[in-house]
Amino acid sequence: MSQITGQMEALEPDPIDVVVSKTIEGRSPWQLSMARLRRDPMAIITLVVIFLIILIALCAPLIAKFTGHPPNMQYRTTGLTPEGLPRPPGGEFWFGTDNLGRDVLVRIAYGARISLVVSLVSTVLTVTLGVAVGIAAGYYGGIIDSVLSRMVDFVLSFPFILFVLALVAISGPSLVLLVIVIALFNWTYVARVVRGQTLSLRQREFVEAALSLGASDRRIMFYDLLPNVLAPVIALTSLLIPLFVVLEATLSFLGLGVPAPTATWGGMLSDSVVTYRQAWWFVVFPGAALLITTLAFNLLGDSVRDAFDPRADRL
Amino acid sequence: MSANTVSPEVLLKAEHVVKEFPLASRRLWGGEKLKVNAVSDVSLDVHRGETVGLVGETGCGKSTLARCLTRLYDLTDGSVNFDGTDISKLRRNEMRPLRREMQMIFQDPYGSLNPRRTVGSIIGEPFAIHAIAEGQERKRRVQELMEVVGLNPEHYNRFPADFSGGQRQRIGVARALALRPKLIVCDEPVSALDVSIQAQVVNLLMDLQTEFNLTYLFIAHDLSVVEQVSDRVMVMYLGRAAEIAPVDRLYSNPRHPYTSALLSAVPIPDPDVSDRRKQIILTGDVPSPVDPPTGCRFHPRCPKAQDVCKVEVPPLASVFQDPPSHQVACHFPLADGEQLVGTGGGELGAITIEEAK
Numbered sequence: 001m002s003q004i005t006g007q008m009e010a011l012e013p014d015p016i017d018v019v020v021s022k023t024i025e026g027r028s029p030w031q032l033s034m035a036r037l038r039r040d041p042m043a044i045i046t047l048v049v050i051f052l053i054i055l056i057a058l059c060a061p062l063i064a065k066f067t068g069h070p071p072n073m074q075y076r077t078t079g080l081t082p083e084g085l086p087r088p089p090g091g092e093f094w095f096g097t098d099n100l101g102r103d104v105l106v107r108i109a110y111g112a113r114i115s116l117v118v119s120l121v122s123t124v125l126t127v128t129l130g131v132a133v134g135i136a137a138g139y140y141g142g143i144i145d146s147v148l149s150r151m152v153d154f155v156l157s158f159p160f161i162l163f164v165l166a167l168v169a170i171s172g173p174s175l176v177l178l179v180i181v182i183a184l185f186n187w188t189y190v191a192r193v194v195r196g197q198t199l200s201l202r203q204r205e206f207v208e209a210a211l212s213l214g215a216s217d218r219r220i221m222f223y224d225l226l227p228n229v230l231a232p233v234i235a236l237t238s239l240l241i242p243l244f245v246v247l248e249a250t251l252s253f254l255g256l257g258v259p260a261p262t263a264t265w266g267g268m269l270s271d272s273v274v275t276y277r278q279a280w281w282f283v284v285f286p287g288a289a290l291l292i293t294t295l296a297f298n299l300l301g302d303s304v305r306d307a308f309d310p311r312a313d314r315l
Numbered sequence: 316m317s318a319n320t321v322s323p324e325v326l327l328k329a330e331h332v333v334k335e336f337p338l339a340s341r342r343l344w345g346g347e348k349l350k351v352n353a354v355s356d357v358s359l360d361v362h363r364g365e366t367v368g369l370v371g372e373t374g375c376g377k378s379t380l381a382r383c384l385t386r387l388y389d390l391t392d393g394s395v396n397f398d399g400t401d402i403s404k405l406r407r408n409e410m411r412p413l414r415r416e417m418q419m420i421f422q423d424p425y426g427s428l429n430p431r432r433t434v435g436s437i438i439g440e441p442f443a444i445h446a447i448a449e450g451q452e453r454k455r456r457v458q459e460l461m462e463v464v465g466l467n468p469e470h471y472n473r474f475p476a477d478f479s480g481g482q483r484q485r486i487g488v489a490r491a492l493a494l495r496p497k498l499i500v501c502d503e504p505v506s507a508l509d510v511s512i513q514a515q516v517v518n519l520l521m522d523l524q525t526e527f528n529l530t531y532l533f534i535a536h537d538l539s540v541v542e543q544v545s546d547r548v549m550v551m552y553l554g555r556a557a558e559i560a561p562v563d564r565l566y567s568n569p570r571h572p573y574t575s576a577l578l579s580a581v582p583i584p585d586p587d588v589s590d591r592r593k594q595i596i597l598t599g600d601v602p603s604p605v606d607p608p609t610g611c612r613f614h615p616r617c618p619k620a621q622d623v624c625k626v627e628v629p630p631l632a633s634v635f636q637d638p639p640s641h642q643v644a645c646h647f648p649l650a651d652g653e654q655l656v657g658t659g660g661g662e663l664g665a666i667t668i669e670e671a672k
Contacts, residue, residue, distance in 0.1 A: 028474055029431060205427035209490070212387055213441050214414035227431035 033231070036307040043303035049296040057112035064110075067094075069103035071110040072261045076101050086279040096281035099274055104282060107263035108289050114252075114264045115293065118179055119244035125183035126244075127237050130190020135221050135229065137191070138198025149195070152188045160185050164256050173259045178251060182244055193236055197229045231308040238301030242294040249290055265290045326398055326498055326530050327361040327384060333392035334376075334383050338605065352604045353379040355554040356393070358631070361498070366524065366531040368545030368562065370538060370577070372601055376554040377534045381500045384532065385417055386410055398497060415445055418491035422503040424483035428475040434461070434486055435471040441493040460489040463526075464519060481512035488519065492527065500532045505540060517544060538581045542566055547640070550574050553612040554604055556631055560641040568651060570634055570643035573613050575655045595655055611646065618655060619647045 027035075037043050056063070064070055079087055079101025089096040095105040137148040164181055171177060201207065201224075210220050251257040252266030260267060268286040276283045334354040354376045361367050369377045382388045384395055386402055394403040402413060418441075421427035428437055438457045442448045448456050458468035464485040475483055484504060491499050501520065505513040521544060523529060535541045541548055542562055549559040550571065558571040569575040576595040583589040599616050602608050608615050614624040623646055631644045635651070649655065 028433070029476075205421040205423050206429045208387060209419065209421060209427050209487075210440070210444075212385055212414065212417075212419045213444050213490075214411040215440070215444050219444065223432070224429050228429070 029231070033307045037303060040303045040307065042299055043307070046296045046300040046303065049292065050300065053112055053293055053296070054116065056109050057116050060106070060109035060113055064106045067103060067106055069093075069106050071106050071263050072102065074101045075103075079103070086275060086282055088279070089281050095285045096279065098268065098271060098282050099279070100271075104268070104285050107268060108265070108286055110263040111265040111268060111286065112289065112293075114175070114258055114262065115245050115248055115290075118175070118182070118248040118258075119241050122179045122182040122186070122244050123237060123240050125179065126186045126240060127190055127233060129183060129187035131194050131226070131229065131233060133187065134191040134194025135198050135225055138195040139202060139217070139221055139225060141199075141202075145195075148191070152191055155185065155188045158185070161254075164251065168256045173256055175258050178248065178257050181251075182247055186240065186244075190233065190236060190240075193232055194229050197232055198225055201225055201228050235301070235305035235308050238304040239298065242297035242301065245290065245294050245297065324363050325360045325396075326363045327359075327532070328396040329357065329359045329380075329384055329393065330396075331393040332357045332359075332380065332383050332390055332395065334379050334388060335391045349605055352554050352607050354383060355607070357551070357554075357556050358393075359384075359549060359556070359559070361530060361532055363497075363530055364524075364528060365546040366533050366544050368541035368548040369532060369534045369551065370536060370541050370548060371551035371557075373536065374601060374604070375551045376604070377551050378502055380551070381419070381502050381532060381534055385419060385500055387419075411445075415441075415494040416496050417498040417500065418494065418496040420484075420487050420491050420499060420501045420504045423507055424480050424487060425475075425507075427487050428483055430475055433472050433474055434466075434478075437475070437486060438489045438493060441490060445494065447494075456493075457489075460493055463492065463523070464489045479512075480508050481515060484508060484512075484516050485519065488516070488523070492523065495527065496529070498530045498532065500534070502534050503536070504533075506535065506537065513540065520544065538577060550577065553601060553607055555612055556644060557613065558643045558645075559631070560637075560643075564637075564641050568641075570637070570641070570648040571613075571645050572617050572619050572647075572649060572655055574643075575649055579655075611644070619649075621647065 060071075069075070075097065078092060079097040081087060086099050086101070087093055087097045093103050093105070095103070095108065098104055098107070133148050133152075137145040163185075167177065167181065207220060207224055210224050215224075248257060248264070249266030249269065252264040253270040254266075255270065257266055258264050265286045269283065269290075272279065272282040272286070332354055333356055336351040336353055338349040338351065357376075357380055359367070359380075369380070371377050379388065383390050384397075386395070386405065390403050394401055396402070397413065398416060400413065402410065405413070435454065435457050436443075438460055439453050442453050442456065447453075454471070458471060461468045461471070466482060466485050466489065470477070475486065478486065484507075487504075504520070505516050508516060517540060520531070524531060531544070533541065533544050545562045547559065548562050548565045550557045550565070550573065552573050558565065558569065558574045560568075560570075565574065566578065569578055576597050579595040597616050602612070602615060608625070610626045611617070611620070611624045611629050614620040617624065627646070629644045629646045631642045633639050633642050634645075634648045637643075
């Protein structure tokens with residue numbers, strides 16, 4: 001036995017004697033995922049598109065200045081035909097005007113701001129709430145898990161649109177309300193995924209190892225569980241953003257979102273219903289903006305999910 | 316590695332430890348309250364500097380016992396005294412300073428290391444939790460530990476996935492060693508490793524024991540590994556201690572029929588010797604710990620079982636002219652040189668002997 005052992009040890013060079021001139025950096029799973037993402041052409045394309053959308057949103061006042069059309073200014077003489085219909089795309093109004101004679105291009109740029117702010121802020125809120133609840137439920141189990149899980153069931157069984165209608169009737173539509181409502185009704189999906197993930201991680205020996213070292217619950221949840229649930233959460237997040245872009249548009253379309261005259265894509269689509277037979281541009285341009293944004297985020301989401309898939313190649 | 320007789324003090328004393336896990340009732344109300352009797356009334360002394368082996372089949376409660384002794388589980392009943400302190404009733408924050416003194420090495424070298432953290436941060440975790448060394452000082456001590464367990468300190472920033480099974484187990488050993496504990500509970504530390512790597516890790520553990528004056532509770536189901544490392548061995552069956560003895564006595568002179576059957580199952584590398592040996596094959600499965608047999612828990616599978624075995628729980632005691640260190644829980648222990656034969660005493664005709672061809 002000792003002979004065999006001796007040979008085995010001889011096969012492996014003594015690691016301490018190996019002289020390494022530069023420091024050896026291990027690549028974290030996170031770094032590997034990022035490397036995979038950088039190699040994915042679809043991810044690069046969608047990232048460029050999303051970057052452009054963000055740029056347009058940021059530069060909305062510049063666009064307004066350049067065209068000379070503030071977003072809420074109604075050009076009743078130049079922006080409307082003598083019959084009172086919107087003007088088609090042309091020299092002064094590149095994307096045409098809406099039924100009140102406002103510049104569609106400028107309003108789309110301003111609408112991008114609302115769209116991005118609402119979807120990103122509610123995503124952050126949703127994910128934070130969902131991860132906190134999910135990890136707590138999965139880690140503590142027992143009564144805490146039962147209470148939190150019933151809360152999730154309760155929220156999931158709530159009629160969302162009816163609830164928002166009632167809420168708007170009481171307090172009136174506003175940006176803050178919109179964000180809160182979206183987050184409040186969607187954290188449950190994140191919580192469920194995180195809870196399930198945490199339940200399985202809880203059984204892993206490294207959690208037990210941390211306990212045996214005397215780690216506090218908070219430390220275990222932050223240092224041991226959180227980094228391990230992050231991959232599915234990031235994948236889920238990348239799909240929540242486009243969902244919320246559409247949700248914002250839907251609620252604004254129904255008049256439950258940001259109140260007029262603030263420019264929103266959903267609100268513009270809603271206004272265009274009256275004149276869509278005469279003014280195709282008033283439907284197509286906001287619709288296209290919505291479509292491109294959602295599509296870009298969705299495709300990016302697919303790439304992110306692939307990149308964070310633990311079964312993916314190591315590169 | 317003989318028992319450190321210089322200080323025969325008891326480091327860990329477990330008395331009548333009971334651990335039961337209640338099963339969730341499937342009914343809304345009423346219904347029977349079922350429970351898993353994982354550990355039932357086990358007492359054990361671990362002396363300073365010695366290695367106590369804990370063997371038994373999967374599910375016999377050895378890991379549960381280990382987790383009770385380190386208070387990862389709350390005890391249902393009984394007490395555990397560690398280094399003069401009764402830890403069985405301590406609250407979690409009261410337990411924290413004592414955690415520096417007792418550490419665990421886990422079975423699964425993949426599962427016991429957080430895949431998202433670097434080796435440096437895993438081994439440095441005990442320092443972080445107990446706020447001992449920080450920054451460069453922590454790094455220096457972690458790299459020192461890596462060297463002690465035979466890892467390249469340059470690999471400080473690597474992730475567990477970059478290491479082999481044996482190397483990962485070394486990481487686990489380094490982490491357990493970080494706070495210079497008095498007691499290390501090794502929960503099947505080598506069962507998940509290749510045989511050649513097993514020897515390396517076992518040798519490492521034995522070297523560390525002499526270097527740092529460690530006390531081990533060594534859990535395994537591989538009897539040959541236990542024989543190599545242990546000073547004393549306790550055999551468990553279905554949550555109870557069947558036999559406890561110094562290692563040479565247990566292997567040469569097993570008193571409990573179950574120990575004897577276990578030993579006969581150890582593979583012998585020499586085929587000639589192996590062919591001459593009589594192998595005892597236990598029939599039937601280990602009964603469910605939810606509803607363990609009455610009396611001696613081994614009686615349904617025991618060839619020597621009599622009526623009394625079904626009724627009375629045999630106490631752990633020395634038999635014949637055995638020294639007090641050799642104790643067995645059996646009404647009809649095996650005498651010196653007695654071979655276990657299938658007398659059919661047990662209801663199920665539990666043990667048969669196969670004559671090797």
